[in-house]
Each structure stands twice: as C-alpha cells, then as structure tokens.
Amino acid sequence: MKKIIPVFIFNLVFLFSAIGLSAQQIEVMDSIVLKNNFWNSKSVKISAVPVLLFAGSAATWGIRKDVREFRNRYLPTFRYHYDDYLQYAPVATVLGLNAAGVKGKHKMGRALVSYGFSAIIMASVVNTVKYTAKVERPDGSTRNSFPSGHTANSFMNATFLHKEYGQFRSPLYSVGAYTAATATAVGRELNNRHWISDVLAGAGVGILSTELGYVIADKIFKDHGEHIRIHNNPVPVQLKPSFIELRMGYAEALTQDLTKKENGMFAKSGFNFGLEGAWFFSKNIGLGGEFAFSSFPINDDQLNFNDPDIPMVSEGHYTQPMGIRYIHAGPYFSIPLPKNWFITAKLGAGTSTGAQGEVILKINEDYRDVFQTEELPYYRYKPENAFSWSVGAGIQKQIKRNIGIKAFISYFNSDNDFTLDIIDDINPNGTYVFKNVGMEKVRFDNLSFGLGLTAYLW
Incomplete structure (x- = not known):
C-alpha cells in the first residue's frame, strides 16, 4: 500500500x-x-x-x-x-x-x-x-x-x-x-x-x-422542462472554515545534505503535492492533518565510481529522485478578511519516511548478454522512519460557496537514517545481492510554495 x-x-x-x-x-x-x-x-x-x-x-x-x-x-x-x-x-x-x-x-x-x-x-x-x-x-x-x-x-x-x-x-x-x-x-x-x-x-x-x-x-x-427544486439549502451554513484541500507546488532544498556538490550528487528543485484537511471548532482555530510528498530530482553528472570497470561496462548512469512522504497533525488557524479573503496558518508534527532509490547503470550493448539486462542497480539507499514537523501560512480567496483558492508557503524538517548498499553479486535466477556499506543521516530541510484548491465543508 x-x-x-x-x-x-x-x-x-x-x-x-x-x-x-x-x-x-x-x-x-x-x-x-x-x-x-x-x-x-x-x-x-x-x-x-x-x-x-x-x-x-x-x-x-x-x-x-x-x-x-x-x-x-x-x-x-x-x-x-x-x-x-x-x-x-x-x-x-x-x-x-x-x-x-x-x-x-x-x-x-x-x-x-x-x-x-x-x-x-x-x-x-x-x-x-x-x-x-x-x-x-x-x-x-x-x-x-x-x-x-x-x-x-x-x-x-x-x-x-x-x-x-x-x-x-x-x-x-x-x-x-x-x-x-x-x-x-x-x-x-x-x-x-x-x-x-x-x-x-x-x-x-x-x-x-x-x-x-x-x-x-x-x-x-429557458424555464421549460425543469422539475421543482426539492431543497433550497440542504447543506447547513456555518461560519467555521472547516475544509479539505489539495496543494501543488515547488520544493526548494535548503540543507547541505541535499544541495552540496562534494560527493558528486546533489538535489535540484523538486515538487510538492499534499492533501490536508481540518475541522474548525471556532472561526479562527481548528485541528487537522496532512499527507504530503516532496520529490527532488538528483543531479549526478559529477558522480565518480571507485570501480575502474564501471566505465567499461556502462555507457552512463542515472539516479532515482530523492523523495520524502509524511503524515502530520496539529492546530490550524484562519483569520477572515473583507471580501471573502482569509489568512491561514498551520503547525504540524508526525512521522516521515524517504522513498527507496537506486543509482542505476546503463549497460553497454556488448555486456548486456553477460548481465542479462540493459540497466543494473549499482547503489541502493533504503530510508528509515523519523520524526518530522512543518509550519505553513497562506492567503486564501473564497471564489464560490464551497470553493477557495490558496497561495501557500510551507517549511518542512526531518532527519532520516539511510542504509546504503552496493551490488555484490547476481544470482543465477537474475536476482541481485547487495552488501551494506554504511548508514548516513539525511536532513530533509526544504521550503515549498504553490497553490491549493480548497473545498469548504460549511
């Protein structure tokens, strides 16, 4: 799942x-x-x-x-x-x-x-x-x-x-x-x-x-062919801005764990998608949660392999994006302004996990029969769960009774342990055997900003 x-x-x-x-x-x-x-x-x-x-x-x-x-x-x-x-x-x-x-x-x-x-x-x-x-x-x-x-x-x-x-x-x-x-x-x-x-x-x-x-x-x-309306207002209207919202935006890595170029791999600007909702018990304060995902494509053009055989058997490589998904809960805030505008804010904490990824070699045509594949996973990183937290704010406009648009900015922070493996052998049945080469802590410190589509529940 x-x-x-x-x-x-x-x-x-x-x-x-x-x-x-x-x-x-x-x-x-x-x-x-x-x-x-x-x-x-x-x-x-x-x-x-x-x-x-x-x-x-x-x-x-x-x-x-x-x-x-x-x-x-x-x-x-x-x-x-x-x-x-x-x-x-x-x-x-x-x-x-x-x-x-x-x-x-x-x-x-x-x-x-x-x-x-x-x-x-x-x-x-x-x-x-x-x-x-x-x-x-x-x-x-x-x-x-x-x-x-x-x-x-x-x-x-x-x-x-x-x-x-x-x-x-x-x-x-x-x-x-x-x-x-x-x-x-x-x-x-x-x-x-x-x-x-x-x-x-x-x-x-x-x-x-x-x-x-x-x-x-x-x-x-015109008015012909219509049946008589059954309900005038079947949904009760309250002035408590409970909502469900989808957001889409860009993510900018802030920490050196993602942006430094010393190891030949660093993160580019990524993207962020999230689903969140909150139930407001007053017009200003509510409780809610979010599930979100950030992904950072990796620039690995400067990556050097220690194995001298790699340039001979490979015609290139690529690295799968570095990603993080998280579930947070906490207080939500809303301040109504004139003409159906709102200032919103949130503070959340919970758990996060990174997406497992690989550095994959593109095998030269001369060696594809030997390896029985066109692409070979060389390095593999496996993430562990970690505590994370986020804070965000936005400006929102109600454009219809149940629809609003929000411009948001959000900060996210977590420290995740990554297990690093390198390929060690290929079994006769084609499965790969990896050996552990250590563990590294990666700090996912990033800022996301974009637009959200809000469905009000009042």
Whole structure:
C-alpha cells in the first residue's frame, strides 16, 4: 500500500472537483451572500475549476516524466482496464435513475439535449487538440496523448450526474460521480496510457464541456422542462472554515545534505503535492492533518565510481529522485478578511519516511548478454522512519460557496537514517545481492510554495 500512495496523491485533485462542485449552485444563506462582482459572476462559476485544472496541467508538464517514474518504479506491471468502462458509470446512473422513476433536475428530453451539446463540445476539443499537439503517449504507442479522452469523457459524465442529481437531490450523487471519474483518470496513468498533464487537462475539458452544454440548453429551453427544486439549502451554513484541500507546488532544498556538490550528487528543485484537511471548532482555530510528498530530482553528472570497470561496462548512469512522504497533525488557524479573503496558518508534527532509490547503470550493448539486462542497480539507499514537523501560512480567496483558492508557503524538517548498499553479486535466477556499506543521516530541510484548491465543508 505504501508503494501505491505516491502515485495516487498526484490525482487527488479530481476529488476536489466533486466536493466543490457538489454545492456550486446551492442557494446561500444571507450570512455569506456574495456581492455581484467578478468572483460571483456566472462565467467564473462555470470556469473556475476547469481553469485550475488547466493551470495544473501546465504546471505539471515539466515534471510529467518524474510522475511516470513513480509509476514505473512502484507499479511497472499494472494492467487493469477498468477505466475503459468506468468512464460511462455516471451517465448510466442518470439513465437508470430516470428509468426507475427517480426525477432529476430536468425532464429526460431536456437533460439529453444538454448532454448532447456537452458531448459535441468535448469530442471536438479533445480530438482537435489531440491530433494537433501530437504528444507521444508514455508507452510510446501513438502520438495522440494530450489531452486524455477517457478522462474528459468521465468528467463530462460526472458533471452531468452532478447537475441532474447532485444539485437537485443530494451532494452524495456528485461525490460518487467524481470519485468514478477520478478512478478513471488514475487508471489512465497507472496503465501508462497518459501523462499527469493529460488527465488534468482532460478533466478540465470534461467539466467545462458539460457546463457549456447546459448554458446552451438553458438558452433554448429557458424555464421549460425543469422539475421543482426539492431543497433550497440542504447543506447547513456555518461560519467555521472547516475544509479539505489539495496543494501543488515547488520544493526548494535548503540543507547541505541535499544541495552540496562534494560527493558528486546533489538535489535540484523538486515538487510538492499534499492533501490536508481540518475541522474548525471556532472561526479562527481548528485541528487537522496532512499527507504530503516532496520529490527532488538528483543531479549526478559529477558522480565518480571507485570501480575502474564501471566505465567499461556502462555507457552512463542515472539516479532515482530523492523523495520524502509524511503524515502530520496539529492546530490550524484562519483569520477572515473583507471580501471573502482569509489568512491561514498551520503547525504540524508526525512521522516521515524517504522513498527507496537506486543509482542505476546503463549497460553497454556488448555486456548486456553477460548481465542479462540493459540497466543494473549499482547503489541502493533504503530510508528509515523519523520524526518530522512543518509550519505553513497562506492567503486564501473564497471564489464560490464551497470553493477557495490558496497561495501557500510551507517549511518542512526531518532527519532520516539511510542504509546504503552496493551490488555484490547476481544470482543465477537474475536476482541481485547487495552488501551494506554504511548508514548516513539525511536532513530533509526544504521550503515549498504553490497553490491549493480548497473545498469548504460549511
């Protein structure tokens, strides 16, 4: 399970679409009614989440190979094609509920017209970009990777279920719909069919396509074909900013253990992804926790091997990224400001562990038959658990009743013992035998900064 977590954390952004969108058009009580300004305009309401997903796609473009490295490192043989079928689950649910006599927001004729426009928009955008951009898939099979059509279709269908039943009957329909869409997006990555940037863009296209499809249908039908709203405000509104949040950003190593170049290996700027949430018992103070992951690609161009045979059998080498994952809990703070702005802060402590990694030799073609491989792990480092702590602050803007955007900065500190091994032998069955060459303490002292997508629970 621990090996699966680093891959899944990159995809949790989709789950926030479910939580935030599930209440996007529910009427708001007078205590938090927003003025008719830019943040409350219809265009912002229908485009806010897609724009954030498009921004996430752009931000992850440069690290998409690093994300794939995690997949190849921990789940190289994953081959389960549930994503080919799960993408249709939300629209099948809408049709099934209607067939069973459970009324949605609109009569079936109007709902299908909205869906038809959504599908046309989605298919047009996806296929136009796919065959114009011609991005190669991670598995190298074709050059039509960007954006992910499966993901776009699944999020289009999820938003369809959200609008017909999540807004009209219960937010749980929306949560289920976007969970299925999230699982589809995760499947596209785990099956090595798409990059992280592909699925983020696909999710944005899918959501925006349904929003635009409904705008067109509303212009055609106006008030015709609607069922009477069941609930005005099914979610109680409180002025306590409890939340769930996904953050994405860059990480800068601060300690010499990661940045010094004396041993020929040092860390580059990395990335940070985190999921966190807190329950506030007043408008200013709450308790919460976070699960986060930071990864630092390693520059090993100056690495020298003591073994004189290495240059003969190897045509190069590379080092897997140095990573750390951690779980923290502690107090959270929020100070409300005018016009729905907030200053936030947190202090957390808990446990952390580094990601096991290797220095891998690229074997010369003349020696591949001897070693029976094209790549050979030479050094290996294995991390131990350690105490860690973090502190952070942010500035947050509430853009919808249940959605906010946060700019954050966070400091993290831990000291982890790493066991260092070197290859000693290769068994006849092809397994590697390593011998221990010592232990080293690595200080993960880093600063991360970026953006967070917040789903309020009030």
